Amino acid sequence: MQTGAAIEPRTSLTPSRLVPILVSVLLFGFGAFGFLIEAWGYGLLLIATVALFFGAGLFFIFILTRYFDTQSLKQTFVGLLRLGGWLYVLGVAALSGFFVDETLHGRMELNWILFGPTVLAAVIFLDLGVYRLLIKKNLPTWQRFGHLVSRDLSDPESMRRTLVDDVIMHRSLLSVSRFRWFKHTLIFWGFSLMFGAEILAVFVREAIPAFGMRDIWEELDHPIRRAFDFAYDFTGLMVLLGCVLALIWRVVVNGKPEQKYSDTPTALFLFFVVLSGFVLEGARISVAGADAMNLASFVGVVFSYGFSDGGDIASAIYQPLWYVHVFGSCAFIAYVPVKRLIHSCATPMGRLMNSQTDLLAAKKKASIRGLLIGKQTD
Numbered sequence: 001m002q003t004g005a006a007i008e009p010r011t012s013l014t015p016s017r018l019v020p021i022l023v024s025v026l027l028f029g030f031g032a033f034g035f036l037i038e039a040w041g042y043g044l045l046l047i048a049t050v051a052l053f054f055g056a057g058l059f060f061i062f063i064l065t066r067y068f069d070t071q072s073l074k075q076t077f078v079g080l081l082r083l084g085g086w087l088y089v090l091g092v093a094a095l096s097g098f099f100v101d102e103t104l105h106g107r108m109e110l111n112w113i114l115f116g117p118t119v120l121a122a123v124i125f126l127d128l129g130v131y132r133l134l135i136k137k138n139l140p141t142w143q144r145f146g147h148l149v150s151r152d153l154s155d156p157e158s159m160r161r162t163l164v165d166d167v168i169m170h171r172s173l174l175s176v177s178r179f180r181w182f183k184h185t186l187i188f189w190g191f192s193l194m195f196g197a198e199i200l201a202v203f204v205r206e207a208i209p210a211f212g213m214r215d216i217w218e219e220l221d222h223p224i225r226r227a228f229d230f231a232y233d234f235t236g237l238m239v240l241l242g243c244v245l246a247l248i249w250r251v252v253v254n255g256k257p258e259q260k261y262s263d264t265p266t267a268l269f270l271f272f273v274v275l276s277g278f279v280l281e282g283a284r285i286s287v288a289g290a291d292a293m294n295l296a297s298f299v300g301v302v303f304s305y306g307f308s309d310g311g312d313i314a315s316a317i318y319q320p321l322w323y324v325h326v327f328g329s330c331a332f333i334a335y336v337p338v339k340r341l342i343h344s345c346a347t348p349m350g351r352l353m354n355s356q357t358d359l360l361a362a363k364k365k366a367s368i369r370g371l372l373i374g375k376q377t378d
Ligand code: HEM
Pocket: 166, 167, 168, 170, 173, 180, 181, 183, 184, 187, 188, 191, 192, 246, 247, 249, 250, 261, 262, 263, 264, 266, 267, 341, 343, 344, 345, 347, 348
């Protein structure tokens, strides 16, 4: 059963694209003229997340097992991922319209007015960069050899092994050096878990109150709020330590062959973003008072001791530091496809593909056949 031929590049404005684009424009317009409450945007984003979650789950069942009929499984996960992607666009359009209306009516503070378009631009830049580097660049190969990619020829067991060993555990790096594995594991898991926590936090912090339910984010002693505070500080600390180790390692290997495995601009950038976050948190806790309620933010509490003047400096620097940290984080999102950090998406894809020896052999055969035919016709 072939799986590759059906996935073709779609560059034209087909009706299946035009309709959601028009609906997005309408939702934006309704929102901007005050006809939509924010629950619309968050509701669409919630359904999008569920669709993407199940679509990704079915995709993994597709590549990691032989369960279920290939064609129907493929149709279902492609449909769910497409639906999730478009619902995400609709949700962002509805929310953008709503926030435009809030801004025009003077209900938004300046920092949030500036934050909205900045984060949107950063995410669009990230999406376009990932598309350009991972999809557009590989399209010629896909168009030539995609028809050879079939679920029957694939080897799910070796795909599962590679997923666990190389993508989740990074065993090849461990076999090279325990230290390098440890520094990378701190950065990789710290960053990935923090990203997951932030997605959940958007729903707890923004969507639940938007649906008219109890706003537990404002209750600093609520166990869920404390769990988030702890998760942010714990994962942030992992990233910070990982970056410090990466920078120390960079100094140690300076001028040696291993230097080529370092990515110092990324390690520095990430270090700066996380450090500015902890200083900001320390300033906030210093102004509010480092009482028991903040103990879940254990790293922020330690940083708050750096402001020993009764909170005067902390109050003065809080707002400028907020801009530095928040816009620094947006810049980091946009930076992902610019330099070597794109390896976080490209390396797992490459390793999973390389685990498929039969598929690669079929591709090699087709290339050699193509070369021979080319020679004969010369
Ligand atoms: C499955 C996904 C990933 C794989 C397979 C992977 C693999 C690698 C490898 C093999 C290295 C070279 C490390 C060395 O030789 O010491 C590296 C470096 C690095 N990776 Fe990843 N990575 C992944 C995801 C990520 C993610 C999500 C981040 C988070 C931001 C990240 C951040 C970094 C950084 C900052 C470096 C440079 C470290 C240094 O300068 O010492 N990686 N990665």
